[in-house]
Amino acid sequence: MQKNTKSAAKLPLFVFLGVAVGLLLGTTIAGSGPGSNPFNSLLKFREIVTHIDRYYVDEVNTESMVEDAINGMLEKLDPHSVYIPKEELQMSKAQLEGQFDGIGVEFNLIRDTIVVVAPLAGGPSEIAGLQPNDRIVQVDGKNVAGTNISNKEVFNLLRGAKGSKVELGVLRRGKDKVQKFTVVRDKIPQHSIAASYMVNDEVGYIKVTRFAATTYNEFRTAVDTLMAQGMQKLILDLQDNPGGYMDRAVNMADEFISGNKMIVYTDGKKSRYDSQSRGQRTGRFEEQPVIVLINEGSASASEIVAGALQDNDRALIVGRRSFGKGLVQMPIGLNDGSELRLTISRYYTPSGRSIQKPYGSGKEYGSDLKERYEHGEYFSADSIRFSDTLRYETRKGRVVYGGGGIMPDVFVPLDTTQNSTYLSKLYLSNVVNEFTLNYTENHRNKLVKMGYKEFYNHFRVTDAMLRDLVKLGEREGVEFDEEGFDRSKELLRTQVKAVMARNIWNNNGYYPIYNQTSRIFQQALQHFDQAAELASND
Template sequence: MSFQPQQPPRPHSEPGTRNWRWQVRQPWLLGLVLACGVLIGANPFRPSSQNPDLTARGYLKFKEILSYIDRDYVDSVNTEELSDYAITRMLERLDPHSVFIPAKQQQQASSFLQSDYDGIGVEFNTFRDTVTVVAPLSEGPAEQAGLQPGDRILAVDGQAVSGVHFTMQDLFSKLRGPRGSRVQLQLLRRGLPRPITVAVTRNRIPNSSVDVAYMVDNQTGYLKISRFASGTYDEFKAALGDLRRQGLTRLVLDLRGNPGGYLDRATKIADEFIGGTKKIVYTEGKGDQYDTQTYSRVAGEFEDGTLVVLVDEGSASAAEVLAGALQDHDRALLVGRRTFGKGLVQQPIALNDGSELRLTIARYYTPSGRSIQKSYGRGLADYEQELQKRSRNGEYFHADSIHFADSLRYRTGRGRVVYGGGGIMPDLFVARDTSAQSGYYLKLQSLNLVREFALSYYQDHKTELEALRFEQFGEQFRISDTQLQLLATRAIQSGLPTNAAGLRRCAPLLRTQLKAHIARSAYGKAAYFRVLNHDDAEMQQALNAIREPGNTALLGLAGQ
């Protein structure tokens, strides 16, 4: 599942949580990522029933059938798996975001919202069935043990992991473990005649949800939040404080591709931008048990500075709560494309066997009264195809392809018209880069050829790159036509036929992607985002708006 085609999947973080949304393939994981969009509080779930007799009869019927299957069915069956399957299908009749997580998958699911983990601290990717280090995390155990970009991991504790059928989850389980424990890695390093063995002692590794924060110029900062995990608010406060010390007076907050997370982290961040006592979000459930209202209440760090928020079709749930509150209070200019449209709240409920039920217990509404939940009345399959329908209808490329019913019209605090019922429409629409939809480009990405080529280039030119400061690299470095042809040649060797027209179409995007990945290896993660953002249409639109003093739309939104 790719929420942001302009920015291809980044390398795996070792435990599989940092970029987990890019790894989703199975249907249950697809539902889970979006079901993770809003998790509220730690209130204990208090079971009750409006019709206890019907509930009891249903329970007894299920128990009776399962007992007959276990005793009399012609073949041996795993009744626990059957039960899990039945629960999953039952929840599909409710809504797309109520989800059951079996015990064996619960740890992986929960890791999405964790802010740290025990492991070795390395980003890696798989090139031609070989696990390859993209970058050791700064000051982590892998870096301290001497791992380098481009190292190929052949074996972990004596078991081969390259050139064999080894899933990412298998590799994650081998690399992580209790802090203080040791893992032996067999590495193949360029320039050495034979593999080397490196011992790495695991430690606690931060799993940041604030991907990057940097100053674009002496007044304008950029801050990207990838999800709302347990430590997101603290990370955000630290990053914002650092930007303020560098002279921040205007901020671009990037929520693109953010699938959500803990609701209270999103509302606390909203409180940093919204002054006074103003409603941020409210929820309504069955009866009044889950009815809540959340207001701004603290003196925030950035209540008066100019604010632009980037959103797209991958911005969901808690990300939409934050964006919707800022838009409804005329606090920020929203730039990008219509958000996902998830306005349902899930309560996590731990079950006795270690599994977990995440049950929809309320709907949330923005301050103006908008429910941004899109329709799911036609079933789960239709719901999961909704983003593809937007593409087919031209919505990603033309703002006038989007139509809202008059009944869904609301007004912001200053009287601007906004709409509910299917995501949040930004104030400034930016079309998706069509070259990202090139079949040739997508195949290059699916074969990992762009990242592999960039890493190989870094290894071949490491000395020259280290002699350049990033600012020099940004100004002077260019991907040449010759290098693009070399990439195309590698593609042919990997079974991707020549496609001159396809290469021409996506050449500008490829140049940016290759340069960004090379910068990641040479200068770190912030350099990767700096290069990407330099040619990113939404980012450039945001900067144009934030820097233009005559932009009346922006001036009307800035400040309180």
Template sequence: MSYKNSLRQVVLPLVLAAVLAGGVFIGKTFSSPGDVSPGSRLFIYPQTNKIDAVLRLIEEQYVDTVDKVELTESLIPEILKNLDPHTVYIPAEDVKEANQELEGNFGGIGVQFSIQNDTVMVISVVPGGPSEKVGIIPGDRIIAVNDSVIAGKGIDSDEVVGMLRGELGTKVKVGILRRDRKGLLDFEITRGSIPVTSVEVGYMITDSIGYVKVSRFARNTYQEFLTALARLKAYNCQNLIVDLRGNSGGYLDIAISMINEFLPKGSLIVYTEGKASPRQDVYANGLGSCKDMRLTVLIDEFSASASEIFAGAIQDNDRGLIVGRRSFGKGLVQQPFSLPDGSSIRLTVARYYTPSGRGIQKPYTNGVEDYHRDIIARFQHGEFFERDSIEFDTSLEFYTVNGRKVFGGGGVMPDVFVPRDTSGFSDYYFKIRDRALMYQFALKYSDDNRIQLQRFETVEALEHHLDKENVLARLIKYAADNGIKYDEKGFRQSKNLMGTELKAYIARNILDNMGFYPIIAQVDEILKVAVSEIQAGNDVLVFDGKNK
């Protein structure tokens, strides 16, 4: 939403409140006599406009020349951080990039790449995108961009993205090195609209259980979600798992549209309320296409905001089973306000509440740094491993529509708690993972064997081939060649985890996420517990309103 207010009109009330609350008084001076030059007069600016007065005083009287614009840019974030952890200032030059991920598309050439051995390698090409149209294929190395050599220059991913992205319809030249071809291949690519996919995968885990992974709630997420649901229904999906782990949120209206697919008419989805935002209740309209489909939702400590709205609405309406670990705890609603210079403030204007009345925002009274360290504190306290380590505020008890007790005060607590599984972790595993050797080897193996691997059209066939090839043994040798000494004990402890992750990375390079997720599911404890609960019929207990 854009307003024509001046910078002063938008920011000044916030500034004034912060200044008054902090006890900063301008109009008095605590300088000793020696701090004031002889003969100078102390000018007291009007106290009704203190921030402008301070800036003007600095600009006119400060010992050195200062950039008032730069000073203002640094001042605004300092003011806003005293409000709450999610009110933020976005400079004009960063607004477009900040909105890009949620808006659902950007101008680019349509490739996914990785930097290996100081060279940009194309991992996959967006079907029908600008790069595919000119003939770029997975495995190609991007050596030059617009006649500037980038290979061997120590360039990072952000710099590459900056070169390849641009306005729609503009052109970029790339020099490509292709296996078994001499010299560079030159391509001129017209940048097109590249979709930012937020529904990463949808597939059938069993003959009756479908799985959908949603990574964010972006502008196109609802349509992507409906497409995935339609595909799963065609395979007779009767039980749906919606995976919101690691999903930090996004657009509230998109989450509401998705929740609406599962709830009967008149069910409360969420309500919001703030000082300047009267309470607004949002109800299901009864037109959802999955009102009778059994539902399980996966969450973890990195599920936040719109993800918590989704999980809270399903839980409070006793509509499905929530499996995983306690969510992040973000219950604040931000609204963007555009400033005259093109910058923006995402200002917290309301809190949201789940249907039972839970406010799930965790406390932030100890400051932003402490707020963001809460995840570490949870880990150290043992919350990731023991449900009983979580201390509930009994003064914040609420009840679902069928009388099950739930708690507010910080995040959504799942119906079925799944502790973090560390049984496959070893120092040997971490040494390989921390140096990204598993990922690098998967990339190298995929590239060296791409023609052969592309023959496999299903993940089952590809995985069977990788098992016969004993790719894990090759990884161990690759790690040794790169300075990680073989550890027999560590290998035995982590063998299953490393072998599964390696096959999943290779499969992603060949079959994209439809290759990765079905394989990684084999070591995904939360997902395995969810499937077990569904097969045991325990998800129906929640749907029927019985307390587990």
């Protein structure tokens, strides 16, 4: 166990106490609850930690103990008030800032080895000479192959300050010896628009994976590009989008909503955390039909967009009920470089709905999605029960409900007809990724010469290819399951083709093929008449 000197042990305590005093002062000024005395509580905490430090029989890690206490306090509040230690903060912020410092490579862990899927075009790795299917076996002279390395550990090794260097030892097909590459780290952009393409002559598709610093600008560029290609209708895919910056969501919604209509408002403990966000600009797509795709993984900022467009009768929402996160967090930097993200308000859709799902009072917040699955909500809209007290109306009088997520206008049940345990095992063992990476690398020149349009329309994953994939699975310990294979065969065929397309043409190659297997996407294409009616009545 780590041993602390008295000064080292007390330092994090004093840092914490300083932060706590500041927060408690703020609470006192704002107005404490009846009978509460935060200073007495703080003194009690300090007294207990001091006694532990002085008298406890074993040495203790005071810093770890204080962080546990912080997390314990926050657990009493709500599920989204969190403490982020200094060492984890950079990674957390990188997800929202739209860029990070690193080597610019997409990788996969295959057979406990870092395998390059693709170096970022124009990025440090491509400049240094890395190629798809390279095996990274050494980082700065340290062996990283066969060491049970995790994705997080790979990120920690490959990311670093702009201008710093990292030496990679690479095994390349056709070469007997480890090749050495020196890569100079640089700013690496992270795109939150995963794909944007024309589905047909009229319908455009935009997939948004999160709401980061660059999302709105990326979105405007995607819309402009698709409109130049003739887009007259849009599918906005927010499935499995966990959210992010609220203002980026507001700006995106404003591109569809005319005038100064309400988009979202917040209500906090004190009026300084109350706000209203209304339309401010003439958007790029205010009059054309829009369909928004959501599911149980769509949360927070995604729900702001879906709720605003639904309540303003501006778009048709298709899919399954969204996650239900309607709490707003404020980041508060702490003295030691860590951060507190504290819930300061709730947000409400234009009709007045709070879509935050219940928590507290013994409610197992984290198991909510599992419970939805078990009581049949993923398969039937009739299994969802809304209280009349949570009934609201859109601007045109359509009935909507609050109390836990956005309920779509068109419910699409989860399709499990082609899923199987065998298919899941193939994915979990990374067999599908390994097979497609090897195939595309062996046939890259042929596939590139073929071109995407020819590949999309005529390339077929043959039975012989699937047999090779099955054999690879057996070598990786995935026992062949004939019944599971037969059930999942056609789904596997399409998904292998989609992953192959991504290896050559990135996500704009992947999603047009993958969406052939998406029931929500296919249903959306059938409901543009309803979306058009909403657009015409705006």
